[in-house]
Amino acid sequence: MIVRTRFAPSPTGPLHMGGVRTALYAYLFAKQHKGQFILRIEDTDQNRYVPGAEEYIIEALTWCNIIPDEGVSFGGTHEPYRQSERKSKGYYQQYAEQLISSGHAYYAFDKTEELDAARKQAEASGNQGWQYDSKTRGAMQNALSLSADDVQKRIATNEAHVIRLKVEPDQHITFNDMIRGDVTFESNLVDDKVLIKADGMPTYHLAHVVDDIMMDITHAIRGEEWLPSAPAHILIYQYLGLKDKMPRYAHLPLLLKPEGNGKLSKRDGDRLGFPVFPLEWKDPATSEVSSGYREKGYYAQGFVNMLAFLGWNPGTEKEIFSMDELIESFTFERVHKAGARFDPEKAKWFNEQYLRMENDADLAQRFIPLIKKQLKISDHRSTFQYAIAAINLLKERVHFESEFYEKGHYLFEAPSTYDEKVIAKRWNAPAALFLNKLVEVYKSLTTFDAFTCKSSFENLATENGIKPGEVLPLFRMILSGQASGVDLFGMVALLGKEEVLTRINFAVNTLPSVAAD
RNA sequence: GGCCCGUUCGUCUAGGGGUCUAGGACAUCUCCCUUUCACGGAGGAAACACGGGUUCGAUUCCCGUACGGGCUACCA
Numbered sequence: 001m002i003v004r005t006r007f008a009p010s011p012t013g014p015l016h017m018g019g020v021r022t023a024l025y026a027y028l029f030a031k032q033h034k035g036q037f038i039l040r041i042e043d044t045d046q047n048r049y050v051p052g053a054e055e056y057i058i059e060a061l062t063w064c065n066i067i068p069d070e071g072v073s074f075g076g077t078h079e080p081y082r083q084s085e086r087k088s089k090g091y092y093q094q095y096a097e098q099l100i101s102s103g104h105a106y107y108a109f110d111k112t113e114e115l116d117a118a119r120k121q122a123e124a125s126g127n128q129g130w131q132y133d134s135k136t137r138g139a140m141q142n143a144l145s146l147s148a149d150d151v152q153k154r155i156a157t158n159e160a161h162v163i164r165l166k167v168e169p170d171q172h173i174t175f176n177d178m179i180r181g182d183v184t185f186e187s188n189l190v191d192d193k194v195l196i197k198a199d200g201m202p203t204y205h206l207a208h209v210v211d212d213i214m215m216d217i218t219h220a221i222r223g224e225e226w227l228p229s230a231p232a233h234i235l236i237y238q239y240l241g242l243k244d245k246m247p248r249y250a251h252l253p254l255l256l257k258p259e260g261n262g263k264l265s266k267r268d269g270d271r272l273g274f275p276v277f278p279l280e281w282k283d284p285a286t287s288e289v290s291s292g293y294r295e296k297g298y299y300a301q302g303f304v305n306m307l308a309f310l311g312w313n314p315g316t317e318k319e320i321f322s323m324d325e326l327i328e329s330f331t332f333e334r335v336h337k338a339g340a341r342f343d344p345e346k347a348k349w350f351n352e353q354y355l356r357m358e359n360d361a362d363l364a365q366r367f368i369p370l371i372k373k374q375l376k377i378s379d380h381r382s383t384f385q386y387a388i389a390a391i392n393l394l395k396e397r398v399h400f401e402s403e404f405y406e407k408g409h410y411l412f413e414a415p416s417t418y419d420e421k422v423i424a425k426r427w428n429a430p431a432a433l434f435l436n437k438l439v440e441v442y443k444s445l446t447t448f449d450a451f452t453c454k455s456s457f458e459n460l461a462t463e464n465g466i467k468p469g470e471v472l473p474l475f476r477m478i479l480s481g482q483a484s485g486v487d488l489f490g491m492v493a494l495l496g497k498e499e500v501l502t503r504i505n506f507a508v509n510t511l512p513s514v515a516a517d
Numbered sequence: 518g519g520c521c522c523g524u525u526c527g528u529c530u531a532g533g534g535g536u537c538u539a540g541g542a543c544a545u546c547u548c549c550c551u552u553u554c555a556c557g558g559a560g561g562a563a564a565c566a567c568g569g570g571u572u573c574g575a576u577u578c579c580c581g582u583a584c585g586g587g588c589u590a591c592c593a
Contacts, residue, residue: 010593045592112591128518129589162591180522189520189589197591204593228521228588253523254586261585309542313530317541336530338523339586346529346543356556396556407555469552476553484554 003035005219007061007068008208010042011053014281014290015060017342018223018255018264021307025252026221027066028308028330035218039071040211041082044201051284060278063300065323078215083207092202095210095240096163096195104239105195108132108142109154109161131191134169163196165205165232165239173231178219178250178332185231193232205229209236213245220247224339227251250332253311256341264342266290274344278303297400298347302354306347311340320353352399360395364388367404371412374405381412389494393486408486411494414503415481418511422483426474429514434464434471435478439504448497450489457489478507 070076099105
């Protein structure tokens, strides 16, 4: 048997990180078994269709390197992969009619208002759980309660109607979930689900079953929100006489808010300041922009690694996994059953780990254009040599590549302001005198490396009866404008003699004068 | 309300009858390194929801309660 899994999102908006995780697990499982991963677009709800969402889904999966073997925009032997197109081919209608002729489905003519009224009425009499089922369908307008003639007439006159699944009462429905084991439901609690809507489109329930059958899907991996309707899906396979074609199901635990109650939603990201979506998304209707991991500077591999660990772990202490390693290690048995609260801090940590693993040359290559753009410089400071040295000084102090500039801009441009606290505490006559002498000493140096600069600095301080610690913070501040930052003499060596002397002289001349005692 | 699924440090989780003085990671705290900050190193604080069973023994199995989550549409 060839393992075939699918990811089947609805194009109703951007794919959120929970969806990406579902796709990831389906992908990992398929790849581990040398099988195929399919992308199917479930666009059966015309009211909720959002332009651009489909493209977004494809781009997001591609960014994450979760590449479908078949699917919308990827082609394949089971085309088409868009349900609206499959509907046009009559696939769903065909299966629905099979269910009708075998007595497992029926036409129903109830109007929305009539259904609402039935619910309201039940509620008024203290019954909260009204559903369309074997107990109530006799009182509704359908092929089981109406005469055959009446039904024929209504259909002939194009009266709006749906097709419902006829669920047999008093049965146990058990299936084995890959994560939860055996799960049992009572058929009395399953309603007569609509299979084909009044607009002729299939509902999710029918459509996914038909497509999974036709696409030879062996394992259906989806979110836990589908668990309550799973018995209806099993019944459809059973009534179709196709139980042997039924995939194994895995219902994934949900991603929960970092704080408070409930599942992770778009609003949490806005409120707590982290992305909920892999890619930035601009709502076409409102023009509202939601941030994305990619645009925030996260590495795709780090994002995927973090996502994989939200609800799954390999049982060892290893946490950094490449996609290939995930493919090798992933199992549904090790997926945790409870919902996982998302922690943005850990997401940052994963990114930091991946940043450390990047090689300096690649980082420098990407850093140079940014420097040129930000500072409009093209001298030695924008060379590969210089960038790589700067990266060396900065690498272990940042979480994201974007921080190289934020935290190291003074390696490329002289400071325009100075830290007031350092001035107040360290700027005095002896310090000014020391700096003037330091300029002379540095001027005479023939080698200007970190070690030489450091030892001559210390020697000069000692000769003048100053503890190096008293002037070091000032020196740093003069060079960078800041009280803290990269290794001081590493910075001195990188800046070079000329720039260091310029910056000292500038400071000595512009800082408020301090009279010598 | 009903149904289903869950419940180990603040968070993600390991462990599934005795090896548990409950392990790791993130976050947090202390110390070391560093005359800065970070990195790194060492250490600390921090959890088996509760109540009944079963058992010689329960964090682990069963039942109940509590709590959390999901579903309860002609949405997926």
